[in-house]
Amino acid sequence: MIRYPAPLAPGDVVGVTAPSSGVAASLVPRLEVALDTLRSRGLEPRLGRCLDGSGIVSAPADERAAELTAMLLDPQVRAVVPPWGGEIAIDLLDRLDWDALAADPTWLVGFSDVSTLLLPLTVLTGVATLHGQNLMDTPYRVPTPLASWLDVVAAPTGSTVVQGASERHRAHGYDDWEADPAVVEPTYDSAGTWTRLDAHAGGELAVSGRLIGGCLEAITHLVGTPFGDVPRFAREHAPEGTIVYLECAESNAADTTRRLFQLRYAGWFDDARAVLVGRTGGADLPGWTQHDAVRHALGDLGVPVVGDVDCGHVPPHLALVNGALATVTHDAGADRWQLSQQLVP
Known part of the structure; x- marks a missing residue:
């Protein structure tokens, strides 16, 4: 609970x-x-x-x-x-x-x-x-x-908190807080929305599970310790299954691939009903993109895998409650994404 x-x-x-x-x-x-x-x-x-x-x-x-x-x-x-x-x-x-x-x-x-x-x-x-x-x-x-x-x-x-995909994000640079510490209006220089990256992408989507996740560069170091036992979390607190969210801060596409496989081998996705992967500024490599990394490591899990989610180091940021019962929906006709979180035991 x-x-x-x-x-x-x-x-x-x-x-x-x-x-x-x-x-x-x-x-x-x-x-x-x-x-x-x-x-x-x-x-x-x-x-x-x-x-x-x-x-x-x-x-x-x-x-x-x-x-x-x-x-x-x-x-x-x-x-x-x-x-x-x-x-x-x-x-x-x-x-x-x-x-x-x-x-x-x-x-x-x-x-x-x-x-x-x-x-x-x-x-x-x-x-x-x-x-x-x-x-x-x-x-x-x-x-x-x-x-x-x-x-x-x-x-x-x-209560239920409802959010969705931002129409724009910041792909380049940061505000200079030393020059202008009071800046409150964000600069979003690029358009984009969330993207299905799994082998069965397409059509409508409605999937629910308990949210759990974080920054790849940080939480992959918890694998194999009690502090990163996501399978235990699923057994004890998520009978509905999980929605695992992950975001890469700066790792290149090869390192993202390795980190995702590490989590897969540790059973982090065994109870997953979906995986959300944040938009990243991490570098692509020749012939190998961040999307390639996600598809290669997670695309055949048999669950929806959604990329370019507004989560982490590329603003804006969703507010994601670890443990909340979340539902992710996609209206394919309108290309409208929604993430609702029920703050329920």
């Missing part, structure tokens, strides 16, 4: 700590803009000490683990949202008290290296977590029909 943290309400505290990379001094003005965005929603941000951006991580592992734990266990803190991901959140996993974190669930939100923490929390405890915008992305206006993480964590348990 999936357990959902209490929905956020005005006056609630949002903890801000960096369990992976901190914030460089030149980007603190952007952090302040993000904090003001929380305040504009009636929320009270509370900054931790582990935010230093001068090195690869914000603080020693014991300090990062202790601060993350303290925030997640503080009854006043109803969500914890890191500034962004990074590189080495994995060194926290054996330092966290997973039973204690399950006792009074608090929303943990983010993507990229934060998925190193999101996925284990849901797999080990059955507590829902949210793969969505990081704090530094929060000031951006989220285009219809996507939802901000702020709206999703405010939704009552039992």
Whole structure:
């Protein structure tokens, strides 16, 4: 059974700590803009000490683990949202008290290296977590029909969150937050929609399962450990089957292929009703594209495999709740995609 943290309400505290990379001094003005965005929603941000951006991580592992734990266990803190991901959140996993974190669930939100923490929390405890915008992305206006993480964590348990495919995305470059820390209007320079990549692509689609997934470069390192036991999650928490979502941050097409096969060999797709693969900026190779990688590794699973999904490092970002009962539909005539998430146990 999936357990959902209490929905956020005005006056609630949002903890801000960096369990992976901190914030460089030149980007603190952007952090302040993000904090003001929380305040504009009636929320009270509370900054931790582990935010230093001068090195690869914000603080020693014991300090990062202790601060993350303290925030997640503080009854006043109803969500914890890191500034962004990074590189080495994995060194926290054996330092966290997973039973204690399950006792009074608090929303943990983010993507990229934060998925190193999101996925284990849901797999080990059955507590829902949210793969969505990081704090530094929060000031951006989220285009219809996507939802901000702020709206999703405010939704009552039992409600349904409906999103869909964005008509445009950002394929090139990033905003310069040092030059303009207050930017809120995203620049989407390319058109596109979601794409069927499985061997039986075509026609209408309607498929349901419990969402689970994250960033490939982070979560493939959890395979073979208790923290990445997705087959266990399926057995204990997803009798409806799973919808596995994955996104490549930067790996080239060959590395994407290897990572997808690693997950396949580990049984991650044995209970899958569908697989969603995020749009990526990772490089294609001569004669081998990112779509080729997905088709080769997953195209014959016998379930729908959907590529170019708005998930991860190519904005905009869907807000995906690990553990939610999701339904993916495709109206082939109108080429309209929809993803609904029921926040039900």
